[in-house]
Amino acid sequence: EPEVTQTPSHQVTQMGQEVILRCVPISNHLYFYWYRQILGQKVEFLVSFYNNEISEKSEIFDDQFSVERPDGSNFTLKIRSTKLEDSAMYFCASEDWSSYNEQFFGPGTRLTVL
Amino acid sequence: DAKTTQPPSMDCAEGRAANLPCNHSTISGNEYVYWYRQIHSQGPQYIIHGLKNNETNEMASLIITEDRKSSTLILPHATLRDTAVYYCIVTGGYQKVTFGTGTKLQVIP
Secondary structure, three states: OOOOEEEOOEEEEOOOOOEEEEEEOOOOOOEEEEEEEOOOOOEEEEEEEEOOEEEEEOOOOOOOEEEEOOOOOOEEEEEOOOOHHHOEEEEEEEEOOOOOOOOEEOOOEEEEEO | OOOOEOOOEEEEEOOOOEEEEEEOOOOOOOOEEEEEEEOOOOOOEEEEEEOOOOEEOOOOEEEEOOOOOEEEEEEOOOOHHHOEEEEEEEEOOOOOOOOOOOEEEEEEO
16 A cells, blocks of 8 residues: 655754755655644644745744655655754655545654754 | 634543544635644644534544534544543634644543
8 A cells, every 4th residue: 555654763963953854745746745743742834835936834834944846756845944842753744636535644754852 | 813712631541533623713705624643742734624514534524513613523442552632623724733732631541
């Protein structure tokens, strides 16, 4: 069964450093999402991406964040200058045009900012 | 998106049916009811969705009341692996999923 994959599974970085979280969505899916979950809190929407552009973003997704689909298969989330409060699990999700909000989530990347 | 209300936690004996309720009294006509679950910090997993008819798949059944103001997710034979947080979400398609706090289901041996 096809699945969304994410790398790395765990990323440790120093405050102020740039990180790139990578996701490989399910092939032929058209809608892509990033969510995050701070330990013990709810899963929060960050950004949605369709047709090579951002379709919606949350207040969390400020100028420090960016997304890219560089090669038609990968979907990346970049945090330019990490802060302590960026420590969280980051989940990527993808959705097919025909599945009507059946989003497939990846296993997540645990980001730890020291 | 319409707001949903779920009990914070429930227990269910292994092998028995787990019935998870959800209230969504402000649902609008074009919004669907979706259920996802999250097993201990794993990525959320889609379970089922419906508009107004009852739905069943290999994982669960979804019962939606005639006025669509509430629904029940049924896991017919709960196993220990079904222990998770279950989220009831009301939204249209191709949109972000807004997760609440969900119902923490504990399946007891």
